Amino acid sequence: MAIVVQKYGGTSVGDTDRMKRVADRVARTHRDGNQTVVVVSAMGKTTDDLVAMAQRISDAPPQRELDILLTSGERISMSLLAMALAEHGVPAKSFTGSQAGIITDAVHGKARILEITPGRVQEALDEGNVVIVAGFQGVSQDTKDITSLGRGGSDTTAVALAAALGADVCEIYTDVDGVFTADPRIVATARKLSYVSYEEALEMTAHGAGVLQTRSVEFGRNHGVRIHVRSSFSYTPGTWVGPREESTVEDAIISGVAHDTSEAKVTVMKVSDQPGIAAKLFSTLADAKINIDMIVQNVSADGRTDISFTLPRGDTNQARAILEPYAEAIGAEGVLVDENVAKVSLVGAGMKTHPGVAARMFSALSAAGVNIEMISTSTIRVSVVIAKDQVEPAVLAVHEAFGLSEDLVVAEEGA
Numbered sequence: 001m002a003i004v005v006q007k008y009g010g011t012s013v014g015d016t017d018r019m020k021r022v023a024d025r026v027a028r029t030h031r032d033g034n035q036t037v038v039v040v041s042a043m044g045k046t047t048d049d050l051v052a053m054a055q056r057i058s059d060a061p062p063q064r065e066l067d068i069l070l071t072s073g074e075r076i077s078m079s080l081l082a083m084a085l086a087e088h089g090v091p092a093k094s095f096t097g098s099q100a101g102i103i104t105d106a107v108h109g110k111a112r113i114l115e116i117t118p119g120r121v122q123e124a125l126d127e128g129n130v131v132i133v134a135g136f137q138g139v140s141q142d143t144k145d146i147t148s149l150g151r152g153g154s155d156t157t158a159v160a161l162a163a164a165l166g167a168d169v170c171e172i173y174t175d176v177d178g179v180f181t182a183d184p185r186i187v188a189t190a191r192k193l194s195y196v197s198y199e200e201a202l203e204m205t206a207h208g209a210g211v212l213q214t215r216s217v218e219f220g221r222n223h224g225v226r227i228h229v230r231s232s233f234s235y236t237p238g239t240w241v242g243p244r245e246e247s248t249v250e251d252a253i254i255s256g257v258a259h260d261t262s263e264a265k266v267t268v269m270k271v272s273d274q275p276g277i278a279a280k281l282f283s284t285l286a287d288a289k290i291n292i293d294m295i296v297q298n299v300s301a302d303g304r305t306d307i308s309f310t311l312p313r314g315d316t317n318q319a320r321a322i323l324e325p326y327a328e329a330i331g332a333e334g335v336l337v338d339e340n341v342a343k344v345s346l347v348g349a350g351m352k353t354h355p356g357v358a359a360r361m362f363s364a365l366s367a368a369g370v371n372i373e374m375i376s377t378s379t380i381r382v383s384v385v386i387a388k389d390q391v392e393p394a395v396l397a398v399h400e401a402f403g404l405s406e407d408l409v410v411a412e413e414g415a
């Protein structure tokens, strides 16, 4: 018997009618003879509403309590779906993350899964049940408190469970047809990709493509879980995420353009240019679990230099509180925060072997009148930080420059 893990996002379970439609699909998968595990997100905007409610009570709610509050959204979904399946005559049992054996570290708000002990899940499957698991949550090994896995964390619950159960596939059901060459809300001609490698999916999701949580792709890659991202509103095949070797689209140099408007840029001005300063600065931020993305250090003048980096906008206040006293202590000039930035990234495994990709991207941006503030690259990605109000023309220009709307992407060597 095949084991199938299906994850349904917030829109797919947005109201009770949609929940019933999800139950139809799950019932069908079960009746086709699969051992079926379903991971659910909170209904619609429930998580946002819960965050807003907490903020009306406190500017800085205790993290432990916030996690208990936020994870309740997924519990509403799991129990309602179990009821909807019972209506179909399908035996179903729902479990919280903790009951499903999702063991995490103790970092509230962005806990990492350390291990999964799916004994109860496996037992319930073996008894013939559909198993429903609340996404986005686990229990800390040390404190035994309920933890949340960060926004979008249900994807990671699903892929991690698929890995632990040795599932044949992890289907991620969402409100779009798959992974696109760019956000279709910006680029109307964006094309659905039939296949992307784990590496490309990692770069795309880490740089703004919201279709999957980045950690879920990491889990998939590390454990070889095949992920199928598809729409819960149709039966059209979506996008497969898997090992590079399996891709049949050999010719694609570029997979897509991602953009991210959720970051801010911080500059520590006129830091003295000597060993240890950057190490101290970034370790302090790391200790506070603040994820830094791009880093640029300028050429120094008179023994002083500016260090700029980007980070999630939600972490800027915390970063400022850490950096301001530090900047003062080391005699730096001060800390500047710019929240009006966006990042545009071009991703494609083929760029490794094709020169001129960055040049073509920068030319397209300049022709669109977009100024580049920061640049960073990996072997399969080029990212730029630009002003936030230029994100749409920038994405359109880059998508166009690489002919991503067309069927086949052919490299122009040395362009």
Ligand code: ASP
Binding pocket: 009, 010, 041, 042, 047, 048, 073, 135, 136, 150, 151, 152, 153, 154, 155
């Ligand atoms: N409900 C959580 C969120 O909105 C987790 C998820 O949907 O994946 O982030």
Ligand code: MG
Binding pocket: 009, 152, 155, 210, 211, 212, 213
């Ligand atoms: Mg999501």
